[in-house]
Structure formats: C-alpha cells, structure tokens
Amino acid sequence: MNKIFFVLSFLFFFSITNAQDTLVTVDPPKITSVKYTEKDIIIDSDTVEAKTFHTDFKKKYTSSDFVYEYKAPEKNLWDHFKEWLASILRNLFTFSNPQAALNFVSILLKVLAVLIIVFVIYLIVKAIINKEGKWIFGKDSHKKTIYYSELEKNIHLLDFKKLIQESIEKGERRIAIRYYYLWLLKVMAQNHYIEWDIEKTNSDYLYELQSPVYKEEFTYLSYLYNYIWYGEFEIDETTFKKAENRFKNSIKTFSNE
Numbered sequence: 001m002n003k004i005f006f007v008l009s010f011l012f013f014f015s016i017t018n019a020q021d022t023l024v025t026v027d028p029p030k031i032t033s034v035k036y037t038e039k040d041i042i043i044d045s046d047t048v049e050a051k052t053f054h055t056d057f058k059k060k061y062t063s064s065d066f067v068y069e070y071k072a073p074e075k076n077l078w079d080h081f082k083e084w085l086a087s088i089l090r091n092l093f094t095f096s097n098p099q100a101a102l103n104f105v106s107i108l109l110k111v112l113a114v115l116i117i118v119f120v121i122y123l124i125v126k127a128i129i130n131k132e133g134k135w136i137f138g139k140d141s142h143k144k145t146i147y148y149s150e151l152e153k154n155i156h157l158l159d160f161k162k163l164i165q166e167s168i169e170k171g172e173r174r175i176a177i178r179y180y181y182l183w184l185l186k187v188m189a190q191n192h193y194i195e196w197d198i199e200k201t202n203s204d205y206l207y208e209l210q211s212p213v214y215k216e217e218f219t220y221l222s223y224l225y226n227y228i229w230y231g232e233f234e235i236d237e238t239t240f241k242k243a244e245n246r247f248k249n250s251i252k253t254f255s256n257e
Contacts, residue, residue: 082106155186155196173240174228180247181225187254188218202226217250 075083086101093101160183167176185205189196194208202222209215224243228235235243 082109155182156189158182158186160186173235173237177225177228177235177240177243177247180244180251181221181229184221184247184251184254187251191254191256193254214254217253221247221250 082102082105086098086105089105090098090101160179164176164179164183167173167179185194185196188194188205193214194205197204202218206215206218206222209218224246228239228243
C-alpha cells in the first residue's frame with residue numbers, strides 16, 4: 001500500500017514539474033509595431049461657434065417652477081402684531097383654528113385701512129371746498145359769491161368806509177381786507193394810476209404803474225390780499241391791524257393827499 005502511494009506521489013509531482021517547464025519555455029507571440037506618419041492624421045475641419053449667455057438670462061428662471069427648496073418667510077413686526085391680535089380675538093370669539101382667526105384679522109385691518117383713507121379724503125375735500133365754514137354749494141356761500149361779484153362791478157358807487165366798519169363790527173376781518181383792496185383799486189383808478197377793468201389781474205395793474213415805488217407798494221399789498229383772502233383762514237387782530245394800516249397809508253398815497 002505504501003509503495004503504491006509513493007508511486008502515485010512521484011507521478012503527480014513529475015507532471016507538475018513538466019507543466020511548469022513547458023510554460024516557461026513557451027515564447028509569447030510577437031506584436032508587429034505600427035508606425036504612423038503625418039499623412040495618417042485626420043484634421044477636423046468643422047467650425048465651432050462659441051455660445052454666450054444673455055446678461056439677463058437669470059430672469060427666465062425666477063418663476064415658482066424653478067424653486068426647488070421652499071423656505072418659510074421670516075416674520076416681521078407686522079406679522080407678530082397680527083398674530084397677537086388674532087390670539088386676543090380667539091379668546092373673545094370662537095374660531096375653528098388659529099389660521100381662521102388670522103385671516104379674520106387680515107380682513108379686518110384692510111377694512112379699517114380703507115375707512116381711514118376714505119375719511120382722510122373726505123377731510124381734504126371738505127377743507128378745499130369749504131368756505132367761511134359753509135359748503136360752497138350751500139345757500140349762504142352761494143349768496144356771498146354773487147354778492148362779491150356785484151361789488152367788483154360797481155366799486156365806484158360803493159362807500160367802502162361804511163362797508164369796512166360793518167365788517168369789523170361783525171368780526172369779518174377777511175371781508176374787511178377785501179374791501180380795503182377794492183377801495184385801493186378805486187382810488188388808483190380815480191387818480192389815473194390804472195384803468196379799472198373787472199377782467200384785469202393784479203399783474204395787469206402792476207404793469208400800468210410807472211413809478212418803481214408804486215410798483216413795490218402795490219406788489220406787497222397784492223401779496224397781503226391774496227394771502228389773507230384766498231388763504232381762506234381767519235386772521236388774528238394783530239395781523240389784521242398791520243394789514244389795515246398798510247392799506248390805509250397806501251390809499252392816502254394814491255389819493256395824492
């Protein structure tokens with residue numbers, strides 16, 4: 001038995017050794033070398049066009065379709081105020097959820113904002129068209145408008161001293177200043193400094209004056225008249241006295257007294 005095992009082992013090792021010798025002695029296949037010349041190089045003759053981006057190309061990607069990450073906006077003071085108000089209303093009234101209370105607060109604030117804007121517009125319009133404490137379309141205001149237009153048509157027939165005294169006694173200082181101005185125009189026309197015409201303006205009368213001193217005086221008095229009369233606000237006693245004295249002195253000057 002040992003002899004048979006020895007013989008088989010010898011044959012096995014002999015075959016392995018023979019196989020290794022066979023592998024070592026076999027030469028690898030030879031590869032033929034390939035040489036390329038300049039003629040074998042293929043030149044790409046296609047043209048390449050450089051691509052550029054428009055300066056505003058990013059604007060095309062600003063829509064919500066290109067937003068891949070959504071972040072909740074940060075809350076400002078106004079948001080905190082609405083949440084605070086909504087929490088108070090939730091305690092007073094019954095809401096299905098906090099968001100319903102917040103929606104109610106948003107609607108409520110918008111309604112209040114509209115009411116405030118309407119009220120402010122109302123005050124502005126009232127201040128513009130209100131005259132002497134009455135609406136311009138009221139009866140009293142309508143009568144005054146006609147009355148004053150008749151005054152301008154007949155300034156040469158009016159007793160301005162009497163009209164001014166009556167206005168002062170009634171506390172109507174603005175009307176008194178208007179009478180003083182019309183009285184000044186009457187005196188200037190009577191003494192041929194100007195030619196009276198109801199269609200003329202202050203600038204027209206100023207152009208007719210020849211003396212620079214008279215021009216300067218009339219310019220200031222026209223300023224006083226426009227400021228007090230067309231300003232449509234009441235003047236105090238001190239302001240009225242200063243304007244009154246200036247008109248009295250000018251009337252004396254143009255009367256050649």
